[in-house]
Amino acid sequence: MASKLTARPPRFVLLAAFVFIVILLSLMFSSKRPYVNDFPARTNPLEFGTGLISSISDEAPMADETGTERLAYATFLTATMANLDDPNDEHDLYFIATRILAWQILHSPVTATNRxxxxxxxVTExxxxxxxxxxxxxxxxxxxVEYLREGTDWIHGEMPEWRDVITKLRAWQLTEYSRILFLDGDMILTGPLDDIFDIPAATPASTIRNEDIQISDEESPPPDKYVLASIAEVNPVHAPNPTVENGDFKDPDYFNAGFFLFSPSQPLFEHYKSIMNIPYRxxxxxxxxxxLNYAHRPEGxxxxxxxxxxxxxxxxxLDDLASGVQSLHDKWWHPHMDGRLNEFYQEVRWRMEGFYEAWDQGIGFE
Structure with a gap:
């Protein structure tokens, strides 16, 4: 029988030690945040369906009166992926994925925003x-947000649970923000993403209007300026730091809508809706x-x-992880291509759980 001196420390002692380390590291990182996005938190939910509340303009301003941009990260959570008969939230894998993303963006000393x-x-109803x-x-x-279903009877995704992913377009109605980086919930970060807002591809572009580019009369007119930047989708088997020359992309002109940067715009939202309502456009x-790939095709x-x-x-x-890519589009509970990533994913998940367990006990930040 082990003596008291060699017995395993009580669980709360281990938790306290872990919390101390997390808080110490987090405070070290948070003290280095020179930029503050000081747009106030939402106090009233938006009512969608018939339009946004009247205080929101059609176009997102690039900066407020102080010259500070209203930036945001965003994701989309719907119950079409969950078992609604199961009352245990911990069994909803996409809900856990969203919590992981929240922790990584807001709190993790390795990946959190510095701005x-x-x-x-x-979230849907x-x-x-x-x-x-x-x-x-x-x-x-x-x-x-309300589901976006009007005029979508012809839209049937490859998988039944994708039937409502078109509702992600509601993000373009968030015009109180100037630019937003949208990430699907099944995303694991390896580093901070703030600097993505500073690259040239993430800035406004002018809509091309000339006789060589015809816009269908069935589609509402697009705005004069827009922001839509993303990344070409790679092949399942690809080299680290993929290139077109190496044949790593499925189609270098086709992007994945699980990771894109955009500027909210009510006219652009209406343009997308007009496309959505044209069967098989x-x-x-x-x-x-x-x-989105149709609306933002290279020749358009x-x-x-x-x-x-x-x-x-x-x-x-695993080679992508070693190469330093900033985020991995993969499911934390089931790596799609490389099972060796599972250990890393589980470590991230349980760090999130440990952080919030401490947070709930009142051991957190001011």
Whole structure:
């Protein structure tokens, strides 16, 4: 029998030690934040469906009266991926993924924003109140949205649970923000993403209007300026730091809508809706992704801009992680291509759980 001197320390002692280290590291990083995105947190939910509340303009300003941009990170959470008969929130893998993303963007000393950029979670009506409260406690800004279903009867994604991903387009109605980096929930960060807002591809571009580019009369006119930047989707098997020359991309002109930077705009939202309501204007296999790729095709009036593969990779492998890519588009519970990543994913997940367990006990930040 082990003596008291050699017995395992009580659980609360281990937790306290872990919390002390997390807080110490976090304070070290947070003390180095020179930029503050000081747009106030939302106090009232937006009511979607018939338009935004009247105080929101059609176009997002690039800066407020102080010259400070209103930047944001955002993701989308719907219940179409969850078992609504299961009351245990911990069994909803995409909900856990969203919590991981919130922790990484807002709190992790390795990946958190250095500019106090808020993290928005667009939630549909079937996301439970307990999940909304948990995300709010985690530091996220919960944004209720209505499903975007009118005129979408012809849209059937490759998988049944993708039927409502087109609702991601509601993000373009968040015109109180100037630019937003949108990330799908199944994303693991390896480093901070703030600097992505500073690269040329992430700045406004002028819509091309000339006789060589015809816009269908069935589509509403696009705005004069827009921001849409993303990354070409790689092949499942690819080299680290993928290149066109190496044949690493499925199609260098086709981007993945799980990671993109944009500027909210009500006219652009209406333009997307007009496209959505034209049956088979785009391939509905990947609904919102193919709509956006059509609207921002390279030969069109609003070509998308390339952010560069250092920021995100689809179908990641261990070599991608070692190469320094800033985020991995993969499921924390099931690596798609490389099982060796599972240990890293689980470490991130449990660091998140440990942080919030301490947070809930009142051991957190001022």
């Amino acid at each position: 106090s950029i808020p993290f928005l979670v667009l 079937d996301i439970s109140e307990s999940k909304r409260e948990r995300l709010t406690m985690d530091g996220a800004t919960v944004v209720p 785009f391939d509905p296999r990947y609904p919102e992704q193919n709509l 009036s609003m070509p998308w801009q390339d952010l560069g593969s250092k920021w995100n990779i689809r179908f990641p492998n």
